[in-house]
Amino acid sequence: METPYLSDARSVVVGTALTQGGRRRSASDLCSRLEPYGFLVPWLVGFFALTLGPAVSSLYLSFTDYDLVDAPYWIGIGNYVRIASDDPRFWKAMQVTFTFVVLAMPLKLTFALTVAVALNKGLKGLSFFRAIFYLPSLLGASVAIALLWRQIFAGDGLLNRLLAHLIGYDGPSWISTPGTALYTLVLLAVWQFGSPMIIFLAGLRQIPKDMYEAASIDGASAGRQFFKITLPLLTPVIFFNAVIQTIDAFKAFTSAFVISNGSGGPIDSTLFYTLYLYQEAFVNFRIGYASALAWVLVVIICVFTALAFFSARFWVHYDD
Structure with missing residues (x-):
């Protein structure tokens, strides 16, 4: 027991x-x-140390007078008041940047969609052509391509030599003429159409083939099929590409910096907003003012993105 x-x-x-x-x-x-x-953890460390931390610091500095040497001096909204009322170069940079965005983004997307539609027709060697057309997107933002672009459109560059040989036209220095300098950068941006082209091609592959077959039986032409079937079903992809490319256009910097030697010339005709921000920060050492410019750009991009999402309800067609 x-x-x-x-x-x-x-x-x-x-x-x-x-x-x-x-x-x-x-x-x-x-x-x-x-x-x-x-x-x-690696992403969180990068986010807080390299993204959120510098963003918060720049927001604070935007309310100060800071030159990298002396301690930041609090001036409140003084930098923002100067931006709005006493800085003609700010408005010039805005004009140049908005012109670039309005021209480059639609042309780039139109060209990318055209090439994607052509490649979607069952072209042999599709992988090869897709890689070739995507290559400019990988190389276009590099300093080497910007230098090459400057040589092509210089007074004695390749373009003028071709024009002189073919039609006997002695062209100007396209990158040094105020009336044409910005358009050379627009052309460079359009040449980098590979990234949206790949996305368009993926979207085209998702459209059911039986829709085109039914439309052909009903006698719809290729043009009518494109505008009545392809474009409506592709609007989500168009919307995505439009938002991404608009943001990229606002952030354009390397091409203008290299081609104009960092000056934004001639006579500020290629003074992109980001280039002006760089000049204020690292040429004039007005870090506080440059931080304010950076946050104004953030607000502008947010406003455009919000407007894009608001307008999407009227023209973007999803499956439901």
């Missing part, structure tokens, strides 16, 4: 074992739950 003391001891041992087992399971469950967050 088991004594009460032995029964109590056995209960204590069993209880202790169950408690330790429960703790091990709890620790194991906790590790399993925390494991996904461990993979996020």
Whole structure:
């Protein structure tokens, strides 16, 4: 017969074992739950140290007078008041940038869609042509391509040599003439059509073929099929590309910096907003003022993006 003391001891041992087992399971469950967050640590470190931290710092500096040497001096909204009322170069940069966005974005998307439609016709060697057409998007933002572009459109560049040889026309220096300098940068942006072209091509592949077959049986021409089937079903992709390319156009910098040697010339005809921001920050060392310019650009991009999403309800057609 088991004594009460032995029964109590056995209960204590069993209880202790169950408690330790429960703790091990709890620790194991906790590790399993925390494991996904461990993979996020590199991204979180990069986000807080390289994105959110500098953004908050620049927001603070935008309300100060700071030149990288002396300590920041708080001036409130003084930088923003100067931007709105006493900076003609700001308005010139806005004019140049908006002109670039209005010209480059639609032309780039139109050209990309045209090439995507052509490639979607069952062209042999599609992978090869897709890679070739995508290559400019990889190289177009580089300094080397900007230097090459400057040589092509210089006074003694390749374009003028071709024009002189073919039609006997002695062209100007396209990049040094105020009336044409910006358009050479627009042409460079359009040449980098590969990225939206790939996205358009993927969207075209998702359109059911039986729709075109039914339309052909009903006697619809190729043009009518494009405007009544292809474009409506492709509007989500068009919307995505339009938003991305508009943001990229507002952020354009390298081509204008290299082609104009950092001046935005001739006579500020290629003074992109980002180039003006760079000049204020790292040429004139007005860091506080440049930070204010940066936040104005953030607001402008947010406004355009919000307007795009608002207008999407009227022309973007989803499956539902």
